[in-house]
Amino acid sequence: MSFFFRMISISLTLIFVENTVFARAIDTSTLISVSRNRKNIFGFGICAVYFSVVTGFLGFFADNFLLESQILKEQAYIYQPFIYVAILGVVYIITLLILWKYFYKIFLRIKKFIHLSALNCAILGAMFLNAQNCTALSEYIFRGIGVGLGFAFAIYLTAIVYERLHDASVPYCFRGYPLTLLYIGILSMAFYGLASTPIKY
Amino acid sequence: MNSNNIPKSNNQKNDSLGSVIYNAMVRNNHILVLGTAIAPVIVIANTLKNAAYLALTFSVITFFTMLLSSFIPQRVVYTVRVIIYIAIGSLVYVPTAIIISALFPQAIQNMGIYFPLLITNSFIIFHSDTMFLTEKKGRMILDLIFGIIGYDIIVLLFGLVREIFSTGEINGNVIALPMLFKAFYQPFGGFILLGIFAAVLRGILLLIKKISN
Numbered sequence: 001m002s003f004f005f006r007m008i009s010i011s012l013t014l015i016f017v018e019n020t021v022f023a024r025a026i027d028t029s030t031l032i033s034v035s036r037n038r039k040n041i042f043g044f045g046i047c048a049v050y051f052s053v054v055t056g057f058l059g060f061f062a063d064n065f066l067l068e069s070q071i072l073k074e075q076a077y078i079y080q081p082f083i084y085v086a087i088l089g090v091v092y093i094i095t096l097l098i099l100w101k102y103f104y105k106i107f108l109r110i111k112k113f114i115h116l117s118a119l120n121c122a123i124l125g126a127m128f129l130n131a132q133n134c135t136a137l138s139e140y141i142f143r144g145i146g147v148g149l150g151f152a153f154a155i156y157l158t159a160i161v162y163e164r165l166h167d168a169s170v171p172y173c174f175r176g177y178p179l180t181l182l183y184i185g186i187l188s189m190a191f192y193g194l195a196s197t198p199i200k201y
Numbered sequence: 202m203n204s205n206n207i208p209k210s211n212n213q214k215n216d217s218l219g220s221v222i223y224n225a226m227v228r229n230n231h232i233l234v235l236g237t238a239i240a241p242v243i244v245i246a247n248t249l250k251n252a253a254y255l256a257l258t259f260s261v262i263t264f265f266t267m268l269l270s271s272f273i274p275q276r277v278v279y280t281v282r283v284i285i286y287i288a289i290g291s292l293v294y295v296p297t298a299i300i301i302s303a304l305f306p307q308a309i310q311n312m313g314i315y316f317p318l319l320i321t322n323s324f325i326i327f328h329s330d331t332m333f334l335t336e337k338k339g340r341m342i343l344d345l346i347f348g349i350i351g352y353d354i355i356v357l358l359f360g361l362v363r364e365i366f367s368t369g370e371i372n373g374n375v376i377a378l379p380m381l382f383k384a385f386y387q388p389f390g391g392f393i394l395l396g397i398f399a400a401v402l403r404g405i406l407l408l409i410k411k412i413s414n
Contacts, residue, residue: 025243025388029323032236077309078298081317085291089284096280115283119326121240121318128314172407177236178399185392192389 007142014146020122021154021184022191027122031151032180035158040113045152047110047117049145051091052126056144058087059127060137084127092118122151157187218343225344226351231324232395233355233402238263238322241315242356243391249372252360254301254308255315256353261297262319266290267345270325271334279330286329290320324348355398363394 020026034044062083066076096114099107117123126147134140158180164170165179174182216224231237238259246252270286277285294317301316302309309316332348333341364370367386369378384390 023388025240025391026318028239028243028392029236029327033327077317078295078302081294081320082288082291085287085320089288092284093281111280115280115326119283119287119321121321124321125314125318128317132314173400173404174396177234178396178403181236181239181392181396181399185389185396188389188392189384192387 007138010139010142011146011149014143015150015153016191017195019150019154019191020125020147021151022188023195026125027120027151028184030116030120031155031158032177034113034116034155035162038159041152041155041159043110044113044117044155045148047114048122048151049148051118051123052148053141053144054091055088055123055127056130056140058091059084059130060140062087063131080128080131084124088119088124122147158184221343222347225347228406230355230402231348231352233399237324237328239395241319242359243395244388245312245315246356246360246363247367247386247391248364249357249360251311252356254305254312256356258297258301258308258312258316259319260349260353262290262293263322263324263349264345265293266325267329267333269293270329271338271341275335283326286325287321290325294320359395359398363391
């Protein structure tokens with residue numbers, strides 16, 4: 001039971017306290033882009049969770065390989081990105097092929113944004129953070145769930161006020177992008193208050 | 202990424218060098234107008250020194266990745282091509298990381314995960330096809346160079362202002378300020394300050410437009 005609660009707390013921490021966007025600002029560019037269209041948020045969120053969990057799962061084996069290899073261990077920071085991108089690329093292409101072959105309707109619906117949900121800093125960043133913070137496979141998976149859900153949550157919070165941030169009543173200088181940054185900053189400040197200790201970057 | 206303002210390919214245009222520079226560095230500034238690769242700016246560029254590290258690494262990785270990516274045939278579908286761009290980025294990262302760690306060992310430590318994350322920056326993922334790789338090579342390189350310079354200038358300015366207001370120092374040298382805004386050192390302070398920067402630039406552009414009319 002304690003294992004279950006520990007894993008849930010890891011995911012909740014990643015959603016609220018150490019949210020990918022609000023605490024670390026990772027992939028704010030994608031968030032601003034995706035939040036324009038509320039229709040895609042659900043699909044985007046599911047894709048983000050899927051990719052962060054699967055790449056986290058495979059990342060566990062890659063990290064163990066790096067730790068066991070004497071040559072790579074000392075300079076892991078140099079080779080890690082290439083290994084992670086290779087994992088991400090393989091997962092991305094296999095997923096696309098499976099969807100195209102067996103779930104063509106779903107493929108057509110998500111093909112506009114699947115590359116945004118898979119090939120972004122949030123997913124790649126989750127792999128780097130997993131390598132720093134996790135030891136067990138279960139932690140990699142639950143952190144993956146937390147990162148994916150946290151990213152989707154951040155997109156939702158931005159999307160629900162999209163029209164207001166771009167409203168004609170807002171002064172031109174602040175309308176749209178500048179106000180979106182201020183809004184995310186205020187949200188980020190609120191979420192920062194949930195963390196009792198400073199977050200490592 | 203502020204995709205409302207993404208300028209389309211400039212293939213058909215024969216702009217003067219001055220307008221190319223102005224458009225790439227000011228009118229379509231990648232940080233303050235297009236919202237490109239802003240995560241490292243918000244988190245890392247909290248001092249002038251860190252901003253300089255970010256500007257250097259971003260410039261090297263983005264320039265060489267985009268340059269090498271321009272040789273990928275456009276007939277390859279975008280969903281597949283984009284993973285090739287990132288793979289190229291991860292290859293460019295290897296020599297960059299080796300050189301940077303030899304020259305500035307502190308940079309690797311200060312930038313943390315944001316250094317390797319530069320290989321998936323939105324310059325490479327979003328703007329590769331909409332702005333750069335559909336242009337002719339010469340024009341692409343010009344837009345790329347001035348786009349990167351525009352990015353670097355804002356990063357350095359942002360780091361400088363943030364360091365002054367949050368720590369009361371310039372590159373470690375203390376200056377007398379009546380009060381400090383320590384929150385600007387944190388990511389949420391970075392978001393807010395960047396929003397103010399973006400609004401100021403928009404105001405300046407509006408003023409220029411009014412004057413020229």
